[in-house]
Amino acid sequence: MILFRQALRFTSRLPFICGRCRTYSAQVGSVERVISAFRSVSGDEGVSVGSAVREQHGRDESVHICRPPDVVVFPRSVEEVSALAKICHHHQLPMIPFGTGTGLEGGVGALKGGVCFSLRKMEQVLDLHQEDFDVTVEPGVTRKGLNSYLRDTGLWFPVDPGADASLCGMAATSASGTNAVRYGTMRENVLNLEVVLADGTVLHTAGKGRRPRKTSAGYNLTNLFVGSEGTLGIITKATLRLYGIPESMVSAVCSFPSVQSAVDSTVQILQAGVSIARIEFLDDVMINACNRFNNLSYAVTPTLFLEFHGSSKSMQEQVSITEEITRDNGGSDFAWAEDEETRGRLWKARHDAWYAALALRPGCKAYSTDVCVPISRLPQIIVETKEDLIRNNITGPIAGHVGDGNFHCLIVLDPNDPDEVQRVHSFTERLARRALAMDGTCTGEHGIGLGKRALLREEVGPSAIEVMLEHRRR
């Protein structure tokens, strides 16, 4: 399939410079005809063909080059989305949903031109049900925006990918965050979706307005769309599961002599049933970068950053159980804090990891890998990956959600050095295949996007791909 071969185009272009503005392709005679139809649905301000606007909607925060759509529309309601989709369907125009443009895999690139549906004008928080712990949001609502809205209720939505992403976009990419180990990812936390299909049909995946905490009614359409990355429909509403803000949060840091001892501690902490919410792993290269960036003096060895959520009475006990486990595994310099400011300082190293990595080589760009393996295989894959990095002279500090077996190499590279770009590309392919060989996945959180389509075929196998394509064809 043509689309899969395009996945390997990463090497030949300079990935960070936005390509020259796409001139209208042969298809687009039809785009010009439909623009007035679009305007009659969304008004003049709701349709844009300006080159700056199109370029803005052709890129996200990944390394993939900008692939602008032919036109950007700004619908204000699901009725408008449906009407616009019908027009696109009639003229066979590709449709690309756009939330906040903070994806990391080039998902918004308009490979064949088409119409970008920018959903930012639909930004209402609808239907909050505090006692039922659920809320429905439109695509323009971001995760930080929702948590700010909820701040007086004692509830929060804990899935926290790095960016302040659109919640519906997070549903589309099945996003995850640092506290997935306790609260799960989007797959576990979306109760219902309102989706506009390619022909304009408005679908409620669990039934209109329904929000039971569990159901066994029919096929699980909700989770079919979670992670579909905009290929099956445009998400216009998401009903999300909320959690109570924990009474107390305690953060801790601990250094380890080896990756193995850090991961062993992680497994034992999970087995001990400690109320852990975040376990983050930073390797020695990353700690070194963080020390230099933030003027800190952590020991330059594999380090775990932990956070516990629970009642204030139980915190003391949780922390001492954990400290004992880390000590038994050779851990040292265990430090912990409960108040917000000291916690902030402890975690600053982890939060600034991306920028600390970039600061290692000023003027370069960063690309994050995203494999996930069963936890028991983590030490082996990290050790082999580090050897690969050193052998190929690649700057790749490692940060990971070790509680899920998911880690990122924050590769810092010079986009103008074709040899380095090629080395990095081969490295990421080897890394993904290494993860697949260990019963893992080539993408734990970021999605397949443009760059991993060939890997998806290797991961799920040709029969699964056929089933997926069948769904998409319909």
Add this chain to the structure above:
Amino acid sequence: MSARVLVGVKRVIDYAVKIRVKPDRTGVVTDGVKHSMNPFCEIAVEEAVKLKEKKLVKEVVAVSCGPQQVQETIRTALAMGADRGIHVEVSGKDYETLGPLQVSKILAALAKKEQADLIILGKQAIDDDCNQTGQMTAALLDWPQGTFASEVNIEADKLKVVREIDGGLETIKINLPAVVTADLRLNTPRYATLPNIMKAKKKKIANVKPADLGVDVSSRLEVLKVDEPPQRQAGVKVETVHDLVGKLKEAGRI
């Protein structure tokens, strides 16, 4: 220390809401619009609760003036750690015209009644941006004031306040009792957790009327009209520098 802190909290339209002016131009639309505690009041409550956690004060009392709905705002303060609340009932026309002068009279009367040693307020409310209540309250009580505080410390029986001023930071030492108004960088307010919200339901909120405190809430100000800022006009593209200069001259800019 047996100090008692009074914290004023105001219920305002939530900062994230897009404000719309009423069609009759007498005010802004408030019906059905999300309201929450003024962000600077959140910072004030957080500071008071921090002082209590450091055992520098004994009791934190949250006060709000307005109709029934302000009880939600007081409950949020209780969920953040205040010990009890006082709801000063003001409703209808009186509430629409309630401003810093009346509120400061109320706070001054309450401070005397409750024998407060410290009053912490937000530096200003995000709906009227007056930045007057703290200063007026201090003047009515003849207490010293530490306004725009970015740091507050109790040292012996004095208050050391670092103030954010145009030129930078100013550190002052003032006697207690005093009035402090909180600026943005004083602290980061905690989120009210669900267990604490449940506990707060059991804390007491006393009801008081302004007349009980001997305060007249009638206003000496009358709002004549409220307008939106002028709509931004689209720009004009010109082809050459010559045209640009011509247009600027036309507009009287050069």
